[in-house]
Amino acid sequence: MSTSFKSIRYFIAVAEAGSISAAIHELGVSQSVVSQAIAQIEADLGTLLFERRARGMALTHAGHQFLRHAHQIEVAMRNARDALASRPHTVTGHLNIGVTSLMVGYYLPFLLDRFRRVFPRITVQITEDRRDYLEHLLVSGELDVALIVVSQLQNHRALETETILRSGWRVWLPVNHRLVEETSIDSADLAQQSLVLLQVDELGDAATALWNTGGADPNVLIRTSSVEAVRSLVATGAGCSVLPDMLYRPWSLEGDRIEARSLAKPLAALDVGLAWRKGAAQPESLRNFLTAVRPTLDGHGLAAASHGAR
Known part of the structure; x- marks a missing residue:
């Protein structure tokens, strides 16, 4: 039989009272029940938790260690009861x-x-x-x-x-773009393309970092706050874009396909x-x-x- 929560309660009571006889007055159970519970815990842990003395019981070093864990278990159980008792x-x-x-x-x-x-x-x-x-x-x-x-x-x-x-970043491309054949795309290649930049949540600023590190000036067609506008413009071949992958979907609202390819030098996620x-x-x-x-x-x-x- 493994250690029960009730046995842990008995252990805490004896540890705090200093003897089984003192603890049973608080617990309302017999001395044999408490003794058996402590013996079961010691058997499960493979170590003595108390030194039995003529005038009581003193915690061993292992007993002091287990007492800290026992209190944590007691608090966790109390919190669980409170959480389950509440009605959200x-x-x-x-x-x-x-x-x-x-x-x-x-x-x-x-x-x-x-x-x-x-x-x-x-x-x-x-x-x-x-x-x-x-x-x-x-x-x-x-x-x-x-x-x-x-x-x-x-x-x-x-x-x-x-x-x-x-979310990492990828390059969005129209399906018939020559860069679709590449597995990853360099900023120098993108600098030659018309770019559609999403200027929302500072994404445009983050994408601009790509050009700052590459030393090339981007050819920006438009800066827009509309994700759907970016999708439509890219899908119909107006330009390319660099955006977090969490925004990617393979189709525009009009049903035109969008491809996505990795950056040769990834931007920070x-x-x-x-x-x-x-x-x-x-x-x-x-x-x-x-x-x-x-x-x-x-x-x-x-x-x-x-x-x-x-």
């Missing part, structure tokens, strides 16, 4: 979420749906703005959490972050994630939000969501 569908509150324009269509609906299914009575207010301004609102306490590109964060010391998706104020006591609504959405934060759920948004 009756919890009320208010949550302020910040989001950039790019994240609104790709990831926010998925996370918000997950949260509202678990905590339907918590009201949500959403603010859409630039990442730098959302950081300001987080630091000032006007927002509880923001869904942003965390790899471009400025206030690292003031904000906690949790990455939910990491883009991290999408959640950010909230560091060091402050978390509002209950924020804790509830993180509890609800964390099962999706391995990236698989978010990746599926982005494919659905395309």
Whole structure:
């Protein structure tokens, strides 16, 4: 028979009381039950936890070590009971979420749906703005959490972050473009092409870094804030683009195909994630939000969501 949680409770009681006889008054069980429980734990661990003395029991070195673990188990069990005893569908509150324009269509609906299914009575207010301004609102306490590109964060010391998706960059090409035959594309080759740049969430600035390192001047056809415009322009042969792979889909709205190829010198990956104020006591609504959405934060759920948004 393996160690039970009840046996661990008995062990803690004896360790704190200093004897079995003193502990059983608090536990309300017989001395033999407690003795058997401690013997079972010692057998499972393969070591003595107590020195038996005439006037009581003293913890061995191993006993002191196990006591720390036993307290942690006790706290974990108490937290689990509290969590299971609560009824999320009756919890009320208010949550302020910040989001950039790019994240609104790709990831926010998925996370918000997950949260509202678990905590339907918590009201949500959403603010859409630039990442730098959302950081300001987080630091000032006007927002509880923001869904942003965390790899471009400025206030690292003031904000906690949790990455939910990491995306590399690829070159988008029309299906009949000569560079489609290449497995990877150099910035020098791209410099000769008409470029369609997505100027949202500072993606245009990040893509420009490609030209800065390559020493070539880009031939920019247009800078736009519309992902669909980029897709349509690339698919119809107006130009090429360099974008995070999380935005890629093989077809434009008009049904024209888009190819994607790797960069010969990859750009730094883009991290999408959640950010909230560091060091402050978390509002209950924020804790509830993180509890609800964390099962999706391995990236698989978010990746599926982005494919659905395309």
